[in-house]
Amino acid sequence: MSRDASRETVIALVGNPNTGKTSLFNALTGSKQHVGNWPGVTVEKKEGFIQHKDRKIRLVDLPGTYGLRAKSEDEKIAKNYLLDAESDVVLCVCDSTNIERNLYLLLQLREMGKNTVLALNMADEAEKKGIKIDVDLINESFGVTAIKTVATRKQGTKELLQASLLAESQKNEDFAISYGEVIDEALSDITKIIPKTNLRSNLRYLALRLLEGDSDIEKLVDEKTLTLTAKLREKIEKLYDDDISSLVAEARYKYLSSIIQKAIRRTNTEVSWSDKLDRIFTHKKLGIPIFLLIMFLVFQLTNTLSAPLVEWIENGFAYLSEITNTALTNVGIDGVWSSLISDGIIAGVGSVLTFLPQIALLFLGISILEDTGYMARVTYLMDKIMQSMGLSGKAFIPMILGFGCNVTAVMASRTLETKEDRILSILANPFISCSARLPVYVLFTGAFFPKHQGLVLFLIYLLGIIMAIFTSWLFKKILFKGKSSPLVMELPPYRLPSFKNTWNQVAGRVQTFLTKAGTVILGASVIIWALATLPSGVEYASEASLLGRIGSLIAPLFSLAGFGTWQAAAALSFGVLAKEVVVTSLAVLFSTSEAGLPAILPMHFTSASALSFMVMSLLYMPCAATLGAIKRETGSRKWMILSMVYSLVIGLVLSVLVYQVAIRLGW
Amino acid sequence: MNKSVYLSLMNSGQKGTIQAIDGGERAHARLLDIGFYEGETITIIENSFNGPIIVRLGSASNKIALGMGLAQKIMVLPA
Numbered sequence: 001m002s003r004d005a006s007r008e009t010v011i012a013l014v015g016n017p018n019t020g021k022t023s024l025f026n027a028l029t030g031s032k033q034h035v036g037n038w039p040g041v042t043v044e045k046k047e048g049f050i051q052h053k054d055r056k057i058r059l060v061d062l063p064g065t066y067g068l069r070a071k072s073e074d075e076k077i078a079k080n081y082l083l084d085a086e087s088d089v090v091l092c093v094c095d096s097t098n099i100e101r102n103l104y105l106l107l108q109l110r111e112m113g114k115n116t117v118l119a120l121n122m123a124d125e126a127e128k129k130g131i132k133i134d135v136d137l138i139n140e141s142f143g144v145t146a147i148k149t150v151a152t153r154k155q156g157t158k159e160l161l162q163a164s165l166l167a168e169s170q171k172n173e174d175f176a177i178s179y180g181e182v183i184d185e186a187l188s189d190i191t192k193i194i195p196k197t198n199l200r201s202n203l204r205y206l207a208l209r210l211l212e213g214d215s216d217i218e219k220l221v222d223e224k225t226l227t228l229t230a231k232l233r234e235k236i237e238k239l240y241d242d243d244i245s246s247l248v249a250e251a252r253y254k255y256l257s258s259i260i261q262k263a264i265r266r267t268n269t270e271v272s273w274s275d276k277l278d279r280i281f282t283h284k285k286l287g288i289p290i291f292l293l294i295m296f297l298v299f300q301l302t303n304t305l306s307a308p309l310v311e312w313i314e315n316g317f318a319y320l321s322e323i324t325n326t327a328l329t330n331v332g333i334d335g336v337w338s339s340l341i342s343d344g345i346i347a348g349v350g351s352v353l354t355f356l357p358q359i360a361l362l363f364l365g366i367s368i369l370e371d372t373g374y375m376a377r378v379t380y381l382m383d384k385i386m387q388s389m390g391l392s393g394k395a396f397i398p399m400i401l402g403f404g405c406n407v408t409a410v411m412a413s414r415t416l417e418t419k420e421d422r423i424l425s426i427l428a429n430p431f432i433s434c435s436a437r438l439p440v441y442v443l444f445t446g447a448f449f450p451k452h453q454g455l456v457l458f459l460i461y462l463l464g465i466i467m468a469i470f471t472s473w474l475f476k477k478i479l480f481k482g483k484s485s486p487l488v489m490e491l492p493p494y495r496l497p498s499f500k501n502t503w504n505q506v507a508g509r510v511q512t513f514l515t516k517a518g519t520v521i522l523g524a525s526v527i528i529w530a531l532a533t534l535p536s537g538v539e540y541a542s543e544a545s546l547l548g549r550i551g552s553l554i555a556p557l558f559s560l561a562g563f564g565t566w567q568a569a570a571a572l573s574f575g576v577l578a579k580e581v582v583v584t585s586l587a588v589l590f591s592t593s594e595a596g597l598p599a600i601l602p603m604h605f606t607s608a609s610a611l612s613f614m615v616m617s618l619l620y621m622p623c624a625a626t627l628g629a630i631k632r633e634t635g636s637r638k639w640m641i642l643s644m645v646y647s648l649v650i651g652l653v654l655s656v657l658v659y660q661v662a663i664r665l666g667w
Numbered sequence: 668m669n670k671s672v673y674l675s676l677m678n679s680g681q682k683g684t685i686q687a688i689d690g691g692e693r694a695h696a697r698l699l700d701i702g703f704y705e706g707e708t709i710t711i712i713e714n715s716f717n718g719p720i721i722v723r724l725g726s727a728s729n730k731i732a733l734g735m736g737l738a739q740k741i742m743v744l745p746a
Contacts, residue, residue, distance in 0.1 A: 018729075067696070067700035069700065071693060071696065071697060097728040097729075098729045100725055100726070100727055101701075101702050101724070101727050101729070104700070104702070129728065243695075245695065245699065246695065246704075249700075249704055250706070253704045253706070266726050274728075275712070278713075282713060284713075379732070380719055383719045383732065384717065387718060387734060388718075392734075393719065393734065417697075486735075486736040487719050487733065487734035487737075488697055488698065488732075488733055489731065490701070490730070490731055490732075491721065491729060491730040493728050493729070
């Protein structure tokens with residue numbers, strides 16, 4: 001790819017996980033990408049554009065990575081980008097409170113020959129913790145320009161852009177550290193014969209990677225170079241009685257520690273309040289009960305606080321429907337078209353929009369939990385349970401994203417190292433209850449369990465988590481008997497959530513939801529309305545309509561679960577388009593009544609079948625977008641079909657079970 | 668003279684210096700990248716002997732949760 005004439009400057013954002021890269025990306029570009037105080041939130045590269053004075057800048061946010069050896073998919077994205085794509089400047093983001101760890105990546109970027117600017121992010125926190133950083137010494141030692149930043153408050157962003165543009169125009173100094181005489185000599189021997197590649201890296205760094213046995217780079221060089229590196233590697237490993245990767249890493253850490261000793265001073269060593277909090281939240285016995293309690297409170301608060309808002313919206317739509325009807329009649333439009341607008345569009349889209357307050361509030365809660373760093377502790381807690389079932393606790397990280405949207409969660413499985421773990425996580429993830437399913441539960445709990453709405457919601461979500469874990473366990477047993485990748489995860493200190501970030505998360509979620517309401521849900525409403533109207537002449541939304549016939553065909557499948565009506569069957573079928581459509585379908589089908597859905601549902605469902613219907617909606621099938629993501633991420637249709645069949649079976653079995661138990665309890 | 672022990676067997680509150688890291692290439696590389704290397708000081712924050720162990724490397728403010736499987740591969744010389 002060649003540079004276009006307008007001279008766009010490309011800056012790549014690189015850094016360890018959870019250093020605030022995405023916050024910085026958002027601060028620099030004004031975007032609203034998802035951030036959280038836990039590692040592994042960004043799994044894709046994201047681009048943004050900045051106009052700084054007369055310069056056009058393209059900023060590329062890469063997934064967080066500790067090193068450049070690339071083990072998981074998301075880390076590969078970062079490594080490959082740095083080696084293959086052109087970036088004029090690399091902006092290395094580091095967490096100032098954790099700077100000793102972060103310099104390891106900076107060192108490698110400089111060895112690669114990257115023109116680097118260092119963002120010393122979270123500078124305010126470092127100051128509070130009494131961490132003194134000698135910026136000049138860092139600059140001098142690494143040949144970089146370091147700028148203190150506080151991304152969440154947009155501090156230092158201008159200076160960062162200026163430094164980056166300046167770095168682009170200046171000559172990039174060579175940088176190399178010594179690995180001891182023997183290795184240094186080997187590196188210089190390899191650099192002499194290494195063939196020309198398109199990789200954007202210093203030859204010495206490539207030689208080092210070859211010596212370490214990087215298979216991606218080995219593919220690009222000739223036989224002669226490979227023979228030489230193999231010979232040298234063997235000689236060195238024999239001489240030091242250690243593998244080359246350890247030797248290299250230890251040399252780097254040694255070099256870093258000499259700089260760290262001079263450049264960084266920690267004046268405050270008392271036990272932080274963060275450590276004190278951890279004694280409670282990661283407690284061996286109380287940790288899990290506390291997590292469950294917190295989740296329960298989130299659902300309880302979501303319901304209590306949103307109730308008045310929901311009522312306003314409901315009344316608003318009832319009024320809108322009424323005046324539209326009157327207006328349409330007045331201008332002489334009635335019959336089919338009036339029905340399309342009020343029974344189809346207003347009822348269908350409106351039924352889902354009613355749940356906007358719940359979705360916004362639930363995400364307020366989740367976003368606060370993410371921002372504080374609590375979600376990282378949850379992963380730690382879950383690892384105990386998951387390890388005992390032979391699974392990796394790391395697989396829980398993508399699941400947390402699943403509460404928002406299963407598509408993102410399926411993509412986040414990239415953070416897992418082995419293909420087996422990724423597939424397990426991808427198959428398990430759709431059971432995590434995403435925000436699209438919330439309207440179904442809220443509707444049914446409101447109509448059937450008004451006194452225990454929070455509790456029932458909590459149980460449904462819990463069932464989702466349990467089924468996800470069960471699924472990973474089951475497929476692990478059947479398909480992949482090997483060991484799961486062990487957990488290594490940083491636990492960042494607890495932080496107060498930033499208002500702006502929380503607002504961005506919630507606003508982003510609301511926006512996505514509204515967009516979906518205006519597109520997929522609107523479209524589905526029209527289709528469902530049409531199917532309920534055709535063939536012409538039938539009574540609207542009757543069993544004789546096309547929709548009635550489709551529903552009746554499927555309905556017997558659900559009779560043991562207690563909701564074998566054609567309406568329920570039709571709602572579930574169309575719910576595959578998007579889970580909110582389950583509610584939309586019911587609304588369109590029952591819209592002829594004045595009373596509204598919550599009043600009419602008890603005519604078609606009992607408490608027991610309402611419960612089993614919610615269980616079915618949770619489990620029965622990933623939505624179309626998630627199925628697409630499964631196919632993309634696994635690279636095969638096979639896993640997608642497996643996921644469809646498996647979840648349908650699980651959904652049926654559990655909803656039948658729930659219904660049969662419930663009726664025996666006399667519900 | 669202290670003898671080095673497996674990290675997995677150390678108690679909460681104990682400190683030490685990393686002596687050796689075994690384990691396959693993959694696990695080893697990940698541990699090195701995240702900051703476990705011979706000579707680094709390590710503090711055990713929480714070890715419940717059932718589930719992952721929480722440690723602090725050097726004086727970093729981030730702690731690290733480490734699965735038992737990995738903790739069994741790290742030899743530490745208690746201080």
